[in-house]
Amino acid sequence: MDGLNILPLAVTMMVGPQIMSAVIFVTAPHAVRVSLGFLAGVACATLAGVAVMFGIATLLGSAVDTGDPSDNGSVGHIIQYVLVALLVIAALKNWFGRATAEPPKWLATLMTASPRKAFTVGLLVISLMPSDLMVMLTVGVNLEQSGAGYAAALPFVGLTVLVAALPLFLLLLLGSRADTVMPRVRDWMNTHSWLVNIIACLIFVVLILV
Template identity: 65%
Template structure:
């Protein structure tokens, strides 16, 4: 797998995903709940990449994937389409920034237990449109390099590590983190559009970087 794919792990957790991770740190049993969430994230990322790799393998038999360096390849066409879609999403978030509201299910996580955290971690990755795009991109990259699922382990680990950052800060900083997390939660909830725009821009840069 191309190491340039690794930064896509940032976009995997950008948006409601990282907000959910922060909210879970502020629950009554943060360590157990967050560990369950991370397990869900790891399982969903592994399953999603495996499905994407399998799909790309099937499509590759009918449509040559080409090389990332080949501007006429099918992969490059897909990349340009993704750039256009991401640019539209970024503009939409900026235009609607004053009216965008966080998903209602985020508020329910305040009382989440390990089971709900596990389910949330799994679903928020496997069915989030932006994450589906990222995992398909990883699948295409693996197929182009004729690599198996094992080659995606660094990407999966990086995604889980980013998801674990709120918990790690909570464990390392102690009381300071306990005081800061609720404020961070509120800021992320009210400024979710900033995170979404940043994720789109990061993704665009990574796609266009030769």
């Protein structure tokens, strides 16, 4: 995909409750099976989400000329600038609310999740998170502007799933030490959820503007 660094975009897809969910699943009973269910949900949601956003971008491109990717005044770039403004607002909101910030309460229910529930969580944390919808819309707009087909987004989808799988890889790599390390990672992310969200917003802003 021209103009997109897909690895940082994939990282942005998973920063926030998304990666926190993945970390919680590797500290739950039957961690491997549950984590695989989560990864399957992430893969399906990302494939479908990019397809929908590509379709929207294509329809928009048919109705309004989104312009050339090199034209900073094109409609496609204006859409991206609007996304930047929304992300800056979200980052500021997280910063000013950091003193009282808490992770979503539903994260606490994931410790007892079954593989089926983990699959559903994987679907929802991608499909319903505004930051992920923004990322996938950016991918769709870029595909439409560059005249590429849907297949050009598959590396992005694959890298998103790979990033989601990092906690599982770490679990398998650490072996018995994971029983100590992964709960600490989980607890840190729970107490610093506001920082994780700000990082996600800022990474995406940089990707759009560079």
